[in-house]
């Protein structure tokens with residue numbers, strides 16, 4: 295199984311390293327042809343305005359949307375979450391509107407440019423997730439099909455899932471955290487082989503573990 299990492303800009307190499315650490319082949323994706331044969335895709339952090347421009351320039355928008363619509367899992371971190379949001383607060387047009395949320399860019403302002411926080415993410419187990427936030431966005435609205443996976447202590451939403459799309463405000467790949475990538479790989483394996491175990495095995499995300 296191969297999982298792609300959009301490598302137009304930003305912190306893509308760290309995702310390749312995490313994939314390698316969990317025994318999954320990570321492929322740098324720069325052109326539509328690079329998406330062929332992939333079981334899932336990661337949209338890394340970086341700068342979403344630059345990513346928007348490069349996604350347009352290299353014609354990556356339609357093929358990524360098509361991959362997602364076929365059910366392949368997609369994981370966006372930080373700027374990658376902004377790329378996936380159906381709505382960007384402040385009126386910027388959406389980029390690849392695959393996730394029914396509104397995001398606010400740079401939501402923590404200048405004083406709190408970067409910080410780290412321990413997060414409870416029940417679908418990943420009891421051990422907290424160490425989240426690295428760098429000029430991070432937050433989610434200010436979630437659509438009816440969106441599961442909330444994590445909040446900050448003040449209640450702000452920083453991780454969500456809508457069917458095959460996962461997004462985090464923070465960077466798990468910068469903190470030695472591998473569980474989001476493992477979840478993605480599990481979803482990718484199920485996407486590749488939907489028959490296997492269906493009806494017999496519980497889905498990796500149990501509904502009872504997430505907020506709606």
Ligand code: GLN
Nearest residue numbers: 339340341342372373429
């Ligand atoms: N602030 C960036 C943006 O708005 C995101 C930062 C990140 O990905 N670490 O695109």
